[in-house]
Amino acid sequence: MENEEIQDNKLDRIIEARMKLKARFEEKMKLTPSMADEKPQGKGEINRHGMPNTPVGQTLTTKWPVLDLGYQPKIPLDKWRLIIDGEVENPVILTWDDFMALPQTEDVSDFHCVTTWSKLDMAWKGVSLIDLAALVQPKETATHIMCYGYDTYTTNISLEEALKPDVLLGHTVDGQPLAVEHGGPLRMITPQLYAWKGSKWIKRLEFMPKNKLGFWEERGYSNTAYPWRNDRYS
Ligand SMILES: Nc1nc2c(c(=O)[nH]1)N[C@H]1C(S)=C(S)[C@@H](COP(=O)(O)O)O[C@H]1N2
Ligand SMILES: [Mo]
Numbered sequence: 001m002e003n004e005e006i007q008d009n010k011l012d013r014i015i016e017a018r019m020k021l022k023a024r025f026e027e028k029m030k031l032t033p034s035m036a037d038e039k040p041q042g043k044g045e046i047n048r049h050g051m052p053n054t055p056v057g058q059t060l061t062t063k064w065p066v067l068d069l070g071y072q073p074k075i076p077l078d079k080w081r082l083i084i085d086g087e088v089e090n091p092v093i094l095t096w097d098d099f100m101a102l103p104q105t106e107d108v109s110d111f112h113c114v115t116t117w118s119k120l121d122m123a124w125k126g127v128s129l130i131d132l133a134a135l136v137q138p139k140e141t142a143t144h145i146m147c148y149g150y151d152t153y154t155t156n157i158s159l160e161e162a163l164k165p166d167v168l169l170g171h172t173v174d175g176q177p178l179a180v181e182h183g184g185p186l187r188m189i190t191p192q193l194y195a196w197k198g199s200k201w202i203k204r205l206e207f208m209p210k211n212k213l214g215f216w217e218e219r220g221y222s223n224t225a226y227p228w229r230n231d232r233y234s
Pocket of ligand 2: 067113114115195196
């Protein structure tokens with residue numbers, strides 16, 4: 001087969017698998033707070049999701065603070081790998097070139113840190129989490145993902161949140177490669193949830209058959225982390 005044809009077939013398969021995943025999680029997604037909430041708490045202009053752009057208790061900043069565990073891992077691109085495994089039909093270990101060959105998505109989204117700052121309108125480029133899920137094909141039993149960073153960080157997220165179109169694994173922001181202090185070469189972002197749900201220096205996505213708590217969730221942060229309900233701590 002011609003190389004181009006192989007690529008086309010691969011893309012068709014990803015698109016088909018993505019549509020199936022969407023259908024499978026549609027009902028659950030409708031029940032998540034960011035879609036079911038009748039009175040999202042906050043102020044400011046209404047964003048594209050019908051939410052006030054500044055969630056309750058947040059203050060807007062144009063700076064971008066750095067939060068980490070005191071260690072910023074530096075991973076050369078030739079050593080970099082992304083493992084996607086667990087409750088999936090087709091586990092993969094992607095190299096940087098493999099990752100960059102996947103369909104790329106651009107999206108402008110907001111960033112809400114639980115320490116009360118929010119940064120609006122960040123222009124991201126990367127791969128949608130739903131496209132990565134389509135690649136590995138979560139089993140019917142998969143319900144949650146554990147995200148692992150190269151710095152030993154972990155954070156958990158339900159599939160009905162993780163598969164929303166805002167959730168990306170991003171390598172470029174505002175036209176520049178993502179800086180190491182912000183999680184470069186690749187981090188996850190979860191614009192509809194507090195930003196600790198997005199692991200910097202992402203290393204592994206483990207699909208799980210049940211929920212398990214990540215680093216901050218074990219230390220009293222909310223499992224669900226929904227900014228428009230002030231859902232910070234459990
Ligand atoms: N791997 C890793 N990811 C992480 C963290 C971390 O310490 N390690 N901190 C989280 C927290 S609490 C926030 S608010 C955001 C901060 O991202 P920033 O430093 O780019 O602002 O990353 C999240 N992801
Ligand atoms: Mo945070």
